[in-house]
Amino acid sequence: MIQSDATFDGTFPFTPHFSAAPGFRMHYVDEGPRHGEVVLCLHGEPTWGYLFRHLVPALSATHRVVVPDHMGFGKSATPAQRSYWLQDHVDNLEALVHALDLTNITLVMHDFGGPVGMGFATRHPDRIRRIISANGPTPFGQSDLFERITANARVSPWFQWIAKAEANGELEPVLGQLGFNILSTLKLNGFENNAIITDAWLSAYGAPFARPADCLGAIGWAKGFATGVHTFATPDPVADRLIRSRPALAIWGEADRTLHAEHFLPLFSAIFPAAPVRRLAGVGHYCFEDAPEEIGNLIAEFIRQT
Incomplete structure (x- = not known):
């Protein structure tokens, strides 16, 4: 876990907040007016709220921007006695949202923040605005979800490595040293702009994983895919109808080698057939690193229009 006041040379200058509601010390950023509409940003693997460091100031003048770190990531605790499956992260998010009483939420989801956010949306569609x-x-109960995940895994270096490493016993030892191999892990998943790599950037992404005991979150997400224990929720008819009625936007870096557009954008369009899709050429998996200004403008304009 990172020190609560760490700013990484001023690149993450936000006041830290913590909640014990999920049963562990969960960190979140909470910037902007409390009366403003909520923008809830959900990170993925193996990042944390640092991923959204450019988006927070772009929106917080008019919106309440809340950025939690999932259990085992960023400034949140990594309890040894907990499991780290998808459904656990959804439970944790649910507890935090209830503790903060967040409503009128615009979900901004990256990587496995997508399944966590959609899992929360199946339970609380009334709290979601966009x-x-x-x-x-x-994922939102689509019948072809497993086939799309399987097809993507066949062409994704990250998911190929997960399957191979779990089979030969290397997954936990390698990801248990994530603080030392964070750059290769991030690069395997994919960003195109190498100019972002600075000492502060490397420290920000490596510091949460200083010891094997700090790596349980990253291990759990990967291992859950390799062993099939993540549970993707299916919405009930009311949740399905409400979420499908919400304004939606997809932004996809086309150079993503981990989550290929051809396999995952159809999942989005199946729920939101009239929603805009913005495909960004030359932008990789970590799109908020490759194109932060462009994506910030797209999100801000979408919120204004809807």
């Missing part, structure tokens, strides 16, 4: 997927899958 859905924004940025290189983040949007």
